[in-house]
Amino acid sequence: MYLLGGNGHCKVVVDLLKKVSSITIESIFDDQPKFKDIAGIPVYKTNSLDFFRNKELIISIGNNHVRKRIASQIEANYLSAIHPSAILASDVVIGQGTVVLAGAIINPSVCIGKHCIVNTGAVVEHDCVLGDFVHVSPNASLAGNVTIGEGTHLGIGACVIQxxxxxxxxxxxxxxxxxxxxxxxxxIVGNPGKIIKYNSIENG
Incomplete structure (x- = not known):
């Protein structure tokens, strides 16, 4: 398989995949490579997105808006990946391209969309629904029956009540x-959360 995106988030995804014996990373691609390799896996400059057509791929980019743009341009065989230390209930649904990182806990009847990131130590309680391209940052927690719309980013340690x-x-x-x-x-920031401004549609 291949990874597209070769920066910090990619390092975490590589570590995850190295712990999953059934998956071998062939190489990593990036528009502007900063490293020659990541954990021994070569990083190459992306010349054409057509290269990834029908190949096994994870978009290893933390920015939700960029992941959506790239996913809309590439018809790949997108894989999902779950860290061995993550705890998932048996009926959890995970969309293609989504990664669940170390120590995350996802409880029963949760549905997570495509190309999401459930980051280190995040908690997603029962009956939550996460849209595509969502990022739940490290140690963020969602109580039961929470709905998160497409592209939303929950910052580190954020909490959403039931x-x-x-x-x-x-x-x-x-x-x-x-x-x-x-x-x-x-x-929205603070405790309790207050809206301070609005993102533009163009920037997600």
Missing amino acids: GVKVGQWVTVGAGAVILNDVPDFAV
Whole structure:
């Protein structure tokens, strides 16, 4: 398989994949490579996205908006990957291209979309629904029955109480505590969470 994106998030994905014996990474590609290799895997400059057509691929880029743009341009065989130390209930649904990192806990009846990141130590409680291209940062926690819209980024250590609906392309600041529904494109910070501005549609 191949990885597209060769920076910090890629390093974490490589470490995950090296712990999954059934997966071998052939090489890593990046538009502007900063490294010759990552953990011994060669990094090459991306010349054409057509190269990835029908190949096994994970987009190893942390930026939600960039992952969506690339996924819309490449018809690849997108793989999902789950760290061996993550704990997932038996009925959890994980979309293609999604990665679940070390120590994450995902409880029953959760549905996670395509190309998401459930980062280190994140908790997703029962009956949550996450749209495509969502990033749940390290140690962020979602209580039961939370809905997260497409492209939303929950910052490190953020908390969302039960039953809350967070819209699309929302930015939730680090450590924020979300007690009420959040509209699309909002940027919300603090405890309790307060909206301070709105993201543009173009930038997600």
